[in-house]
Amino acid sequence: SKFEYVREFESSDRCLPNTWMVVRLDGKGFHKFADKHNFEKPNDKNALSLMNEAAKSVMKEFKEITLAYGQSDEFSFLIRRDHDLYNRRSSKISTIICSLFTSAYVFHWDHCMVGKTLLYPPCFDGRVILYPDEKNVRDYFSWRQADCHINNLYNTTFWNLVLKGGITNQQAEERLCKTVSGDKNEILFSQFGINYNNEPEMFRKGTVVYRPKDRSKRSSNVNVEHIDIINDAFWLEHPHLLNKIRE
Amino acid sequence: SKFEYVREFESSDRCLPNTWMVVRLDGKGFHKFADKHNFEKPNDKNALSLMNEAAKSVMKEFKEITLAYGQSDEFSFLIRRDHDLYNRRSSKISTIICSLFTSAYVFHWDHCMVGKTLLYPPCFDGRVILYPDEKNVRDYFSWRQADCHINNLYNTTFWNLVLKGGITNQQAEERLCKTVSGDKNEILFSQFGINYNNEPEMFRKGTVVYRPKDRSKRSSNVNVEHIDIINDAFWLEHPHLLNKIRE
Amino acid sequence: SKFEYVREFESSDRCLPNTWMVVRLDGKGFHKFADKHNFEKPNDKNALSLMNEAAKSVMKEFKEITLAYGQSDEFSFLIRRDHDLYNRRSSKISTIICSLFTSAYVFHWDHCMVGKTLLYPPCFDGRVILYPDEKNVRDYFSWRQADCHINNLYNTTFWNLVLKGGITNQQAEERLCKTVSGDKNEILFSQFGINYNNEPEMFRKGTVVYRPKDRSKRSSNVNVEHIDIINDAFWLEHPHLLNKIRE
Amino acid sequence: SKFEYVREFESSDRCLPNTWMVVRLDGKGFHKFADKHNFEKPNDKNALSLMNEAAKSVMKEFKEITLAYGQSDEFSFLIRRDHDLYNRRSSKISTIICSLFTSAYVFHWDHCMVGKTLLYPPCFDGRVILYPDEKNVRDYFSWRQADCHINNLYNTTFWNLVLKGGITNQQAEERLCKTVSGDKNEILFSQFGINYNNEPEMFRKGTVVYRPKDRSKRSSNVNVEHIDIINDAFWLEHPHLLNKIRE
Numbered sequence: 008s009k010f011e012y013v014r015e016f017e018s019s020d021r022c023l024p025n026t027w028m029v030v031r032l033d034g035k036g037f038h039k040f041a042d043k044h045n046f047e048k049p050n051d052k053n054a055l056s057l058m059n060e061a062a063k064s065v066m067k068e069f070k071e072i073t074l075a076y077g078q079s080d081e082f083s084f085l086i087r088r089d090h091d092l093y094n095r096r097s098s099k100i101s102t103i104i105c106s107l108f109t110s111a112y113v114f115h116w117d118h119c120m121v122g123k124t125l126l127y128p129p130c131f132d133g134r135v136i137l138y139p140d141e142k143n144v145r146d147y148f149s150w151r152q153a154d155c156h157i158n159n160l161y162n163t164t165f166w167n168l169v170l171k172g173g174i175t176n177q178q179a180e181e182r183l184c185k186t187v188s189g190d191k192n193e194i195l196f197s198q199f200g201i202n203y204n205n206e207p208e209m210f211r212k213g214t215v216v217y218r219p220k221d222r223s224k225r226s227s228n229v230n231v232e233h234i235d236i237i238n239d240a241f242w243l244e245h246p247h248l249l250n251k252i253r254e
Numbered sequence: 255s256k257f258e259y260v261r262e263f264e265s266s267d268r269c270l271p272n273t274w275m276v277v278r279l280d281g282k283g284f285h286k287f288a289d290k291h292n293f294e295k296p297n298d299k300n301a302l303s304l305m306n307e308a309a310k311s312v313m314k315e316f317k318e319i320t321l322a323y324g325q326s327d328e329f330s331f332l333i334r335r336d337h338d339l340y341n342r343r344s345s346k347i348s349t350i351i352c353s354l355f356t357s358a359y360v361f362h363w364d365h366c367m368v369g370k371t372l373l374y375p376p377c378f379d380g381r382v383i384l385y386p387d388e389k390n391v392r393d394y395f396s397w398r399q400a401d402c403h404i405n406n407l408y409n410t411t412f413w414n415l416v417l418k419g420g421i422t423n424q425q426a427e428e429r430l431c432k433t434v435s436g437d438k439n440e441i442l443f444s445q446f447g448i449n450y451n452n453e454p455e456m457f458r459k460g461t462v463v464y465r466p467k468d469r470s471k472r473s474s475n476v477n478v479e480h481i482d483i484i485n486d487a488f489w490l491e492h493p494h495l496l497n498k499i500r501e
Numbered sequence: 502s503k504f505e506y507v508r509e510f511e512s513s514d515r516c517l518p519n520t521w522m523v524v525r526l527d528g529k530g531f532h533k534f535a536d537k538h539n540f541e542k543p544n545d546k547n548a549l550s551l552m553n554e555a556a557k558s559v560m561k562e563f564k565e566i567t568l569a570y571g572q573s574d575e576f577s578f579l580i581r582r583d584h585d586l587y588n589r590r591s592s593k594i595s596t597i598i599c600s601l602f603t604s605a606y607v608f609h610w611d612h613c614m615v616g617k618t619l620l621y622p623p624c625f626d627g628r629v630i631l632y633p634d635e636k637n638v639r640d641y642f643s644w645r646q647a648d649c650h651i652n653n654l655y656n657t658t659f660w661n662l663v664l665k666g667g668i669t670n671q672q673a674e675e676r677l678c679k680t681v682s683g684d685k686n687e688i689l690f691s692q693f694g695i696n697y698n699n700e701p702e703m704f705r706k707g708t709v710v711y712r713p714k715d716r717s718k719r720s721s722n723v724n725v726e727h728i729d730i731i732n733d734a735f736w737l738e739h740p741h742l743l744n745k746i747r748e
Numbered sequence: 749s750k751f752e753y754v755r756e757f758e759s760s761d762r763c764l765p766n767t768w769m770v771v772r773l774d775g776k777g778f779h780k781f782a783d784k785h786n787f788e789k790p791n792d793k794n795a796l797s798l799m800n801e802a803a804k805s806v807m808k809e810f811k812e813i814t815l816a817y818g819q820s821d822e823f824s825f826l827i828r829r830d831h832d833l834y835n836r837r838s839s840k841i842s843t844i845i846c847s848l849f850t851s852a853y854v855f856h857w858d859h860c861m862v863g864k865t866l867l868y869p870p871c872f873d874g875r876v877i878l879y880p881d882e883k884n885v886r887d888y889f890s891w892r893q894a895d896c897h898i899n900n901l902y903n904t905t906f907w908n909l910v911l912k913g914g915i916t917n918q919q920a921e922e923r924l925c926k927t928v929s930g931d932k933n934e935i936l937f938s939q940f941g942i943n944y945n946n947e948p949e950m951f952r953k954g955t956v957v958y959r960p961k962d963r964s965k966r967s968s969n970v971n972v973e974h975i976d977i978i979n980d981a982f983w984l985e986h987p988h989l990l991n992k993i994r995e
């Protein structure tokens with residue numbers, strides 16, 4: 008028809024070939040969402056499990072994703088540099104992964120958040136980030152896991168001070184404002200008898216979802232672990248995640 | 255931390271200022287999704303209403319959207335040229351609108367699709383398209399509504415031939431392959447006594463959701479209508495939708 | 502050959518259709534270039550004429566350009582919104598116009614800069630900027646001409662203070678640092694008997710190169726004038742420059 | 749001023765960090781340009797030398813470029829992945845390199861093209877291409893050098909057939925249209941007594957301009973050679989060109 012020329016205005020947004028793609032999703036306004044749905048503070052085991060379920064749904068659909076990492080209200084998905092998902096169209100990839108994650112989050116809500124009613128539809132933003140080499144990819148995931156650690160140590164201390172220590176939010180903020188990690192560990196231990204290293208690994212490390220080394224299981228199974236991905240050990244044990252698959 | 259440099263790899267994707275933005279969403283694999291959920295053919299009133307509910311949820315959240323148009327498994331949202339939503343970041347806008355729509359679709363499923371269980375999480379793709387002037391915007395929506403008309407006339411005739419006419423899908427396809435609009439109207443009328451123009455307007459025209467002229471109601475209310483937006487009448491009656499709001 | 506896959510890495514950079522394109526070029530390090538070639542201060546008539554010659558060479562080659570505006574070491578070229586030069590590829594357009602301008606600048610040097618030897622190859626940067634409507638285009642050129650006025654009034658006063666007033670560069674800078682336009686006009690008049698409005702128009706207004714209204718002459722001729730393009734008069738007199746050519 | 753908002757329309761075009769940048773320039777309409785200026789066929793030694801001079805001017809100015817490769821009317825420049833030239837702005841980089849090359853080409857014309865007058869200003873297009881890893885970079889340059897070989901073997905045979913063999917252009921085209929490399933070598937040898945391998949290396953291999961291994965000389969000197977860059981030898985001998993400089 009004479010209207011079809013409007014298609015010409017769609018722009019091409021193909022991602023550079025031979026480059027790792029990371030899609031990061033982050034909950035929109037989850038501060039409020041967590042409040043309204045009485046998420047446990049600072050970590051709601053069920054809410055985090057729901058995030059993990061949603062991530063697994065995404066990985067079940069997109070075999071191109073070999074690894075995902077989640078913490079708090081965010082999840083990052085890694086797409087291999089040699090893949091050609093949707094001809095590498097950036098907006099196609101980010102919107103579909105973001106949409107599927109969101110959909111699965113709402114879909115699995117009742118199952119994970121037993122007894123809680125979803126009050127309004129949650130939503131996530133998404134973005135594609137390109138990384139040219141493997142070091143950049145590892146540094147990306149290190150950045151997210153370091154962020155998890157820093158926030159979780161802070162939040163754990165903060166909410167212990169408030170909920171068990173009986174001080175106000177503002178007082179807790181002031182108490183923590185100039186402390187370093189060691190100080191927070193100390194507060195937790197001396198004041199609340201908590202050894203931070205014994206806190207649940209899901210809270211301290213976040214969640215890593217990755218495909219197994221065994222090629223035959225790779226497309227149907229994923230491993231879900233709460234482990235360190237900053238040091239070399241994980242990557243040495245799972246070389247297939249970052250190397251070319253050419254076995 | 256020493257990992258933070260990876261943020262530098264995020265690229266800027268700001269949309270050109272003073273340009274209309276259209277976000278179009280389209281269901282991924284809805285051919286199969288409609289089948290699996292026994293959508294009525296060719297049009298499932300409830301499924302279309304669910305789409306409209308999801309669109310209303312999006313417009314309730316984003317006041318920058320003044321008009322939306324939906325048909326089949328797609329919806330297009332119009333953002334005014336003078337708005338600055340998320341600093342006009344393309345991927346932020348497309349992913350959030352796409353995610354919220356998806357979320358609302360699943361959220362409202364039970365209410366709209368009475369008695370039907372959602373079997374798996376549906377998902378939508380999304381894209382932002384920029385249009386420099388009002389004529390382009392009107393042509394865009396004309397393109398979508400013309401598409402609705404063409405597909406719906408075809409589908410209506412096709413399914414009448416199959417479901418009432420008792421011929422196979424392939425036979426129906428062959429029967430229709432070289433027909434023009436007039437022929438299809440004729441088949442419907444002579445063979446099934448159907449006057450296409452009496453078919454429900456939601457099926458023939460799709461759904462237009464738009465903010466009312468009255469400024470005081472504009473942010474809380476939207477109108478939902480199944481009307482022509484190809485001709486001038488609609489736009490003349492609602493000049494606030496395309497003109498600068500400077501009352 | 503097996504190497505040809507590297508072409509895939511070239512990205513598409515098509516400019517949005519139906520949008521005005523401005524290509525602005527600016528001399529790289531022309532502060533030093535002007536010094537080394539003893540350009541007259543603050544304005545070298547020959548150097549400015551050479552810029553204008555180069556711009557004319559560009560417009561002779563590219564009929565899609567309807568208007569150009571130059572001042573100091575810069576030139577801006579306007580390409581009509583309905584044109585399809587190089588399929589609107591941004592880098593193709595900016596590099597070719599920039600290259601041709603540069604080439605013509607060196608080519609015409611001897612003719613314009615009589616008696617002066619070109620000591621080293623000058624170079625210009627280039628960029629494409631998109632403007633969705635005619636008001637934006639006018640504001641763009643107003644911005645450049647206002648910039649010309651401000652700089653030229655400053656430079657004229659500055660160099661009179663230094664060259665005729667016998668004070669140092671630094672003293673002149675201090676003298677002018679908090680002055681407004683009126684003050685500078687006053688200094689010029691009272692101290693040097695100069696009525697700024699009688700300064701050459703090429704210096705005060707810059708140079709406008711545009712195609713004539715007469716369609717038959719449009720592709721072979723251009724007008725070169727030093728006139729105001731901020732007010733409406735110029736644009737009212739030459740409506741073909743911004744309106745659709747549909748005679 | 750109230751016009752300055754137009755700057756907002758300039759878009760960011762930063763190249764992905766940690767990625768090799770290649771800037772390729774190519775003469776616009778050099779078929780005609782070579783004709784008009786009586787370039788020797790198929791290779792004009794002086795014209796090629798002029799290209800090389802222009803490339804050296806570019807490398808003298810931009811130390812970030814470690815290697816360049818030229819043939820026919822084109823030149824490609826390699827910018828190291830760790831450099832930050834103009835904050836990696838794509839259009840800034842491509843226009844400035846393209847402009848400087850053009851400028852130097854015209855500037856050095858009289859010196860290289862002894863006795864020939866430049867009839868009109870030549871111009872070049874330019875583009876930036878990103879390559880994520882070293883293999884891609886090598887394949888890029890292999891692609892260009894293979895192209896040089898294929899074209900030069902063809903052109904050498906073609907022009908011998910025409911100029912010495914006395915057949916028309918069209919006849920020569922037909923004669924060559926289904927031949928492979930071996931056939932062309934054979935024609936050259938049997939019909940004209942030419943051993944293609946003894947043709948000048950500048951014609952057969954193109955020109956490689958690169959910085960020397962010795963750090964102290966690197967910024968002031970470049971080597972100019974007509975050698976193979978498809979095989980490993982060159983790159984093994986000059987590992988500093990593709991590896992991180994971390995001595």
Ligand SMILES: Nc1nc2c(ncn2[C@H]2C[C@H](O)[C@@H](COP(=O)(O)OP(=O)(O)OP(=O)(O)O)O2)c(=O)[nH]1
Nearest residue numbers: 034035036037038041046047048049050051079080
């Ligand atoms: N209580 C509780 N809150 C959580 C949990 N996980 C995430 N949150 C909340 C705490 C944070 O305020 C918020 C995540 O921080 P963000 O920086 O993403 O902020 P938010 O989503 O509010 O804003 P945004 O739209 O992303 O800019 O989510 C949880 O397990 N329990």
Ligand SMILES: Nc1nc2c(ncn2[C@H]2C[C@H](O)[C@@H](COP(=O)(O)OP(=O)(O)OP(=O)(O)O)O2)c(=O)[nH]1
Nearest residue numbers: 281282283284285288293294295296297298326327
């Ligand atoms: N039965 C039925 N099917 C519908 C209805 N609305 C949409 N559909 C189906 C019919 C079409 O096959 C499909 C929409 O066409 P598309 O071109 O978007 O195809 P699809 O979503 O399968 O693939 P895609 O992932 O978008 O490329 O959705 C409905 O109301 N009833």
Ligand SMILES: Nc1nc2c(ncn2[C@H]2C[C@H](O)[C@@H](COP(=O)(O)OP(=O)(O)OP(=O)(O)O)O2)c(=O)[nH]1
Nearest residue numbers: 528529530531532535540541542543544545573574
């Ligand atoms: N003496 C003299 N200088 C001029 C004339 N036209 C331009 N210039 C010089 C004065 C300014 O310093 C310079 C233009 O200013 P820019 O902001 O473009 O600076 P420049 O080119 O040095 O640096 P850039 O590489 O553009 O960032 O050119 C002239 O007619 N006479």
Ligand SMILES: Nc1nc2c(ncn2[C@H]2C[C@H](O)[C@@H](COP(=O)(O)OP(=O)(O)OP(=O)(O)O)O2)c(=O)[nH]1
Nearest residue numbers: 775776777778779782787788789790791792820821
């Ligand atoms: N006679 C002669 N011609 C040459 C020489 N070097 C390059 N050329 C000419 C032959 C080719 O026709 C032309 C380069 O081919 P291109 O594909 O770049 O074509 P051209 O520049 O004409 O068009 P373009 O604007 O790049 O699309 O330059 C030379 O040394 N001698």
Ligand SMILES: O=P(O)(O)OP(=O)(O)OP(=O)(O)O
Nearest residue numbers: 033132134261264340343346
């Ligand atoms: O959302 P923030 O504040 O954690 O930081 P960001 O995600 O980098 O910011 P944005 O969502 O605006 O890209």
Ligand SMILES: O=P(O)(O)OP(=O)(O)OP(=O)(O)O
Nearest residue numbers: 014017093096099280379381
């Ligand atoms: O999805 P189609 O086939 O209707 O056409 P499209 O949406 O323009 O194609 P794509 O989804 O691949 O952009």
Ligand SMILES: O=P(O)(O)OP(=O)(O)OP(=O)(O)O
Nearest residue numbers: 527626628755758834837840
């Ligand atoms: O060059 P300037 O400083 O006048 O300002 P600009 O041209 O906007 O800056 P840039 O050349 O870096 O884009």
Ligand SMILES: O=P(O)(O)OP(=O)(O)OP(=O)(O)O
Nearest residue numbers: 508511587590593774873875
């Ligand atoms: O110029 P060509 O035909 O050799 O091929 P290209 O350079 O890839 O084409 P373009 O200059 O149009 O990008």
Ligand SMILES: [Mg+2]
Nearest residue numbers: 032033034132
């Ligand atoms: Mg964020």
Ligand SMILES: [Mg+2]
Nearest residue numbers: 033034035080
């Ligand atoms: Mg969030």
Ligand SMILES: [Mg+2]
Nearest residue numbers: 033079080081
């Ligand atoms: Mg977050």
Ligand SMILES: [Mg+2]
Nearest residue numbers: 279280281379
């Ligand atoms: Mg589609």
Ligand SMILES: [Mg+2]
Nearest residue numbers: 280281282327
């Ligand atoms: Mg669909």
Ligand SMILES: [Mg+2]
Nearest residue numbers: 280326327328
């Ligand atoms: Mg569809």
Ligand SMILES: [Mg+2]
Nearest residue numbers: 526527528626
């Ligand atoms: Mg500048």
Ligand SMILES: [Mg+2]
Nearest residue numbers: 527528529531
């Ligand atoms: Mg300058």
